[in-house]
Amino acid sequence: MLEVRGGKSRWTDSEEEDAGSARQKRTTSRKSLTAQSSHDSEDNRLDKVRDTFIVATDMDSDDGEFVPTKRRAVRKADNPSPRKKSVRRNTGSQIKKSASKQNKGKASPKTKVINASVILSQKRLETFFDSSQEAALIANGFADDVWEDLSLPQTQEEQEGTWNDIFAPKSEADLAVHKRKVNEVADWLVGAFNMSASRDRMKSRILLLLGPTGTGKTATIRVLSQQLQFDIAEWFNPAQSSILNNKQGEGGAWSDEHYASIIDKCRTFLQRSNRFRGLQFADEGSSISSPPQLDGRRKIVLIEDLPNITNISIRQKFHAMIHDVVNSPYTGVPLILIASIAGVRDGSDGDATIERRPRDDFDVRTIVPKELALDPRIKTISFNEVAPTIMRKALERIQKLTKVQCFDTKSPNFLAQLETEFHGDLRLAVNTMQFWRSSKKSAINNSSNDGASTTLTLFHALGKVLYAKRIDRPIAVHATTSQNFVDLAKTHTPEWIEFRPNNPFKDPPDTIMQNLPVDHALFTLFLHQNYLTFVDDIDGAATVSEWFSLGDDLVSTGGWERTVLSNLYACDFAVRGYMSNSRLAKVSHGMKQLRKPELWSMQRQQHQNKLDMHALLSHILPIGSLASAHGNACVETIPMLSIMSKARKSKPLHAARDIFSTWSPGQMHALQKVSTYTTLPYPRQGDLLTEKNDVVDEEEMASTNPASIPPISTLVQPVEHPDRTDIDSPLEAIEDFSD
């Protein structure tokens, strides 16, 4: 169903809806295709379905948007009249606080109750479903406060929803995005709307907005939709909606429609939203080249709720979809994709096996097919983290509107605090503000003490562990017992542990461990890569390396189902073992370079060598020995062959005796490659981990070594055994490389 309402279109999957919307399309005139009239023409059942749908989509649409909760809540009510009013009021607009307030005044008491409950449940859902910030809050014991707060009888204002919704920017001036960025997006949009199909076919089909969460990607689009007067047809993953539909008995049994995969639905959505536009062209009877925007409202298609493109098959379908959009004839409806890129991704455990888990990562390469990444028809605009000054301005605006003095924005080090607390995530800042409003305390000062801060970056987390800074904090010894305890602890502490009760860690291991940006196994790898440069004594190194070893031993003894937990312990071992090591350099370390683990490049190399060895062996060994050949080959056959080939160079053999007489130069080269050991200079270049560059990037890892560019995805397959028929293929590749 395409439901045009208030500048937003929503899409559901029921069949009646399709029929309904089709009918709607047929019967309504072009002009009347505005929000109000389409609404007025809908029947009761549609309303009901939509209401459930809206409630459902609230769950998954809350990330990164300023969607007016108020509006949804009102629409949930049984009473149709306030709902319609509210719809009218919101037509073609963003959240209008005044409007919703006005509406609240008119709503019946019953509506209010339902409103409250819906908001309540939505908030709870958000608490579960939303990303890091809420999770962090729960983890740090904020959850209780939140629950309490929500279950208390609430004031009028508190029922409104989150401040993010209420105070969403309404104009470009309110937008906490750099003006240049906004203009860039606006320019693109204008260009996309005004381009003539014949001339600029190659331009402006898809806009991809990338950036960390809470940097105003969606807000920019929504503000511009008002400014430039266009509608947004937005895609929502309908997963929850179908479940809810069914629960309500809507549609009875599960139909096939419910099982259509999300990506297929998404594709249909795209096609239909384009066709919708196309119908209008037909009505006009004019040539395609005339800008359709002159007549109807302009429209964009927004996909923010991306299908699960981490799954390879879904990603392929998604890419095919993007291909379709790019290559289809111009319809005047640009597609905008919005993706939040977390600073650091969920890491793999860097296990000895080549296989890797699909990562929860979005970047240009996963969203847009590789071959289209540089296509002029797809424009990528990256949003940066909100600058502290801009964020201060935005927060001040909200403080002024709410009259809640949450932050001390005048404080001299406020900007720095903003930086460390929120990492440029405005949504998080506003949420924090809202959560803390009741406590009447300064949010920042409190949260930093309670560890409510967001995760550290990988670079900083590593630095905190590796430098293991201590502070001078003389502990007042209250009683003799505690003094006794200190003495006891001193005598019983192993000599390799640094026992300094008066110099606690500046950042205790617990705090660091809680705020890791990557999973524990990955962090352990990074730590392992870097710890040696921070230890200046071999006994210390032996102690710490023993902790790494013990930790790894533990990880694997628990069985795979316990690795997550035991990875945590292993990491804990490593972190504490390192930090409390008495042999750490006592002097200041100065600036030291941090590096990314070499393990990955080693594994890639290993895999490549394995393939090459297989190819070589299948050339020289009889079939019968092949199945069992590999184990011995690396240590016996290949090294011996290498000796023979070297000797042959200096002393050519009789052809009949020469085992290499049938070998191609490429094969000889491969043999050299897999059997030559070089002492690489240390430290190696190109694998530095810096503050700016601490994204764990597989592609980047792959590119550190020019010899093996294949992306990890191709390595996911198990070791290949080249058929005897295509023996030469891997070798020829090597040959090419050698040239």
Next chain:
Amino acid sequence: MSLWVDKYRPTTLEKLSYHDDLSAHLKQLASLPDFPHLLFYGPSGAGKKTRIVAVLRELYGAGVEKLKIDQRIFVTPSNRKLELNVVSSNYHLELNPSDVGMYDRMVVQELIKDVAQTQQVDANAKHRFKVIVINEADALTRDAQSALRRTMEKYMSNLRLILCCNTTSKIIAPIRSRCLLVRVAAPSIEDISAVLRTVAKKESFKLSTQVAENIAEQADRNLRKALLMLEAAKVQGNLNEGDAVPGTDWEIFISQIAASIVEQQTPHRLLEVRGKVYELLSHCIPADMVLKTLAFELLKLVRPEMRPEIVHWAAFYEHRLKNGSKQIFHIEAFVAKVMSVYKKMLMSQ
């Protein structure tokens, strides 16, 4: 051209050159109607595989030498495609399930069951059963071994298994008890020397007993390695008495690592060693082999009173290595420990 090690591999039980008692036993077994499941074990290069092939030949005649190699594709429950090379004749099938890592259970269940459920195609075959040879059986996961155990019981009528492994300690007891264990000990220096001289004779060059025995010793009584070394030495032209036996690059590399450990004991040196160990691992040298070779190279370089400690820590971290998944952690911990111990010893003097 094939290597000598393949060219002069005996194909029948009669032609085997050592362990004559064993050959006689195997011959008798093959002639009996109730051929059991077999489990060959012994160090590498002892001739397990050669004996297995000879037994197959004894069972079915020359037909088993008509081999073909094909790739079987399995789809895991998680929709991953696995490819496994299978070498087969009309009568037998040879595979290396550990190639697919943790998915070996699927291979055991699907492939072996497939074979087990079909009858012998060749009506003239000497035996009704088919044989499946499983290489590196000690690398099979526990799950796979359990699956194998069921298969062995259920399809005894038309299937025999021949397992081949280095050690029985990683084979679960139920499988061990269902197989006839065949130990193939490493050949003695004299055995190897004799084989080397036979090969030299066939290749028509002279090989003195002393050189042959030298090679046999250098090869750690590993016949395959000895033959490869002989061939390499022949290509090099180093077959006179007193000539150095060619060592492999990786062993030389490890001896360099050992030397650098003894030379200096600092975290920086440890970092360099780590880089070298990565280099070895990336050349597919198994981590346990690296650790073992390194330990033995170190033993050559240190004073006698330190040797027990090095052996102790080598064994300790070898155990960790087998349990753990990040090999570098354990090798590095071993090196660090040795450095620390070595330094302490130097200081105390």
